[in-house]
Amino acid sequence: MLIQQIELFLIEQPLKIPFKTSYGTYEKRESIIVKIIDENGVHGFGEVIAFSEPWYTEETIYSALHVLQDFLIPKLLYKQFNHPSEVALQLNQFKGNQMAKAGLESAYWDLYSKQNSISLAQALGGNKAEIPVGVVISIDEPGKMTKQIGDYLAQGYERFKIKVSRENDYEIVSTIRNSYPTIPLMIDANSDYSIDDIPQLRKLDQFNLMMIEQPFGERQFIEHAILQKEISTPVCLDESICSIEDVQIAHELKACKIITVKPGRVGGLTNSIEIHRYCVEKNIPIWVGGMIETGISRIQNVALASLPGFTIPGDISASSRHWERDIIYPEVALINGKVRVPDGPGIGVEVDEARVRSLSKKIYRHA
Template identity: 55%
Template sequence: MRIQKAVLHRTSMKLVSPFATSYGAYHDRESIIVELYDEDGRTGWGEVVAFSQPWYTEETVQTAWHMLMDFLVPAVLASEISHPNEVPKLFAGIKRNNMAKAGLEGAVWDLYAQRTEQSLARALGGRINEIEVGVVIGLDTLPNMLQKMEQYAADGYKRFKVKIKPENDYELLSGIRKVFPDIPLMADANSAYTLDDIEKLKRLDECNLMMIEQPLADNDFMDHAVLQKELHTPVCLDESIHSLEDARVAIQLGSCRIVNIKAGRVGGLTEAIRIHDYCQAHHVPVWCGGMIETGISRGQNVALASLPNFTIPGDISASSRHWERDLITPEVTLQNGKVKVQNGIGLGYKVDRSYLKRITLQTSILT
């Protein structure tokens, strides 16, 4: 397979409601949509899920655009590709920039699945026909969060993740537990704590959480190991895991009991599969995280989450959770708290080109 042309679309979509974390609130979502054409005229789609600001990782939409234009896309255009798992090797001399790499590799996976006449899920090794999904509730007042959770529970979501920060974590989570004593509940700290907060974190054991996601800094494998020994609640690592090697180190040190896999964060679907397989071999459950992405990346997440060790409902909410109108048709919908895995050829969703044109801020074509 040779890639004949790449089209990059820098887009902006307004969120249905602001999304708040310990770093701030976001009202709009910029992304980069990657469109690749092979020699037979097929089109593959990918998405770069970096944010406009470097709060989650060091990458931003602007830095990813630069990396794609000047390094990554030229490397793909110059190569013959037999299988998508060869793409990471093309990028071996380029450090990090995982989200830019993943957006491009995802489009290659879509093309590969089309060329081999199978669904993306089957191409990745998935065998599940539908997956249970969870939802994220951004920081807000407790009454507002409870109101949203009541609606999401009625919608059928199987797991609830709330953002927390040290100022009001126990009050927030205990308040939720008073109203929802039995729902599968987890907390996401986005690295807002240090080991100085260990007593505060230990108190959260009372809240019967599924896990605490990324309580400490992303490079604190040793500190997370110390913390996990003190907690009954499982620690889940997110921002710390950028590669299979990171997952290996975390598991061997005892830094966590659960791993969150995001294809964008780890450099693409190929590395995500490798991490999944390693965790499965070491009896560490995984789940698929979300990045407030469009339906292109959401569709890829559905396919990825069909692999067997994704035993915890992921952040693969319905399109309507974030968008009045998604970029794909049909949109991702829930049925009894589950999303069906697409069995059509390739991604299984069509990109709405008219809407893509409407939300595009900048376009570049490379051949």
């Protein structure tokens, strides 16, 4: 793979429904769409999934733009690579900035798969034709959240993640469990709790939750280990997992029982495969997380979730969950509660470049 041109599209589009978490509410979403073009005109697409504000991680869309243009792209342009893993290795010389790296590296995976006439799922080692998926319900009045779950249940979703905060967790979970006592249910507070809240979290054991995702701060492995000893509900780490080393630390400290893998957060698909391999070896349940992505990143998550170790339905909802119209076609859709894994070359869907350009606030070209 010899890349002769890279384009970055800074896009913005409104969400169908505002998305509220413990740290803020999103009504629109900025993203960076990455397009790479080789010497034969074949192209690959990726996506930078950082948010506009440094709430979820320290990265933002604009810090990613800076790192991409001033450091990562100059390192890759006009360089020969035989496999995307070589790209990941080249980018590892730069510290952090995992989402910027992942957006660029994932475009190489798409291109590599197209050049070899195989699907991205095949290139990654996937073996599933379809995957079960879950959906995320943002913070709202408990009654409204319960109604949303009923709607999504009717659509075929197989796992339900509800956003909560330390101020409303018990009210929300108890209300939902009164209506749906047996559905696969988990909560996510995005680090809203502290170690002093262990008695409060222990009260949630009665609701038979699949897991509590990231209750404490991202570097609080020891505190998570203390919590996991105190509650029967499995702890799942999300923001804490930025690398294979973080997974190893979490496992050795017994800080959690489940891991969420987000390619953008761990630096790309190459690193995601490494984490998958380790978790399978250590019998750690894993699933693919979501970040309110466009269809490009979403369909790449579908391909990743087709690997055999991903046994829990991931945050890979249909395109219509967040967008009136996605930037890929066909869009990601549920069929009998499952999402089909594309089997065409590369990501296996077409990118609507006209729509990408129409949504672009600015376009950057490097050649």
